[in-house]
Amino acid sequence: MKTNLVELPIFTRDGKFIAHYSDKGLAELNFPVGRASSRAAKKEIVPAKIRGWHRATEAALKKILAGGEPKKFPPLDLAGTVFQKSVWNALRKISLGKTKSYGEIAAAIGRPKAVRAVGGACGANPVPVLVPCHRVLAANKKLGGFSGGLDWKRRLLKLENVSFR
């Protein structure tokens, strides 16, 4: 789903995130890239609705980075399989400071044995942080892995006072 995505940066004290918007909502969010090399954004016209979404995204992201829980999310336009969407949907139900295991997510979507597939779906999550894939730990509160970098997972969990091993 890469139709004419609009990229907009979000500057935080943790670096510059990149948000990608389709014409339906937030489609992807990237962690800061090591090299800021912010190429001058071509000043394309950004539709008003996208600017609105971006404002919501920025607010939500900063809220989370500050250890809070956003009250409002931008519309999400997640590209993925039905299975992945149900996983992401289940993830969004995890509230601040709570954690779930991959097994619990798997059970929640009716595929108790698909724990590994759940891991894969989390890794394919195009919108980390807003879809709290970092609140998913392995069975005995072990850290597991994280596509965006384990340091991020650790930092985010710490922000929420979550204990892990």
Next chain:
DNA sequence: CCCACAAGTCGCT
């Protein structure tokens, strides 16, 4: 269509 992999989990040693 078949094969290998993924951010897991459980059981056995």
Next chain:
DNA sequence: AGCGACTTGTGGG
């Protein structure tokens, strides 16, 4: 504690 087997969905050949 460590190692291996099994599971399900996804992506590449």
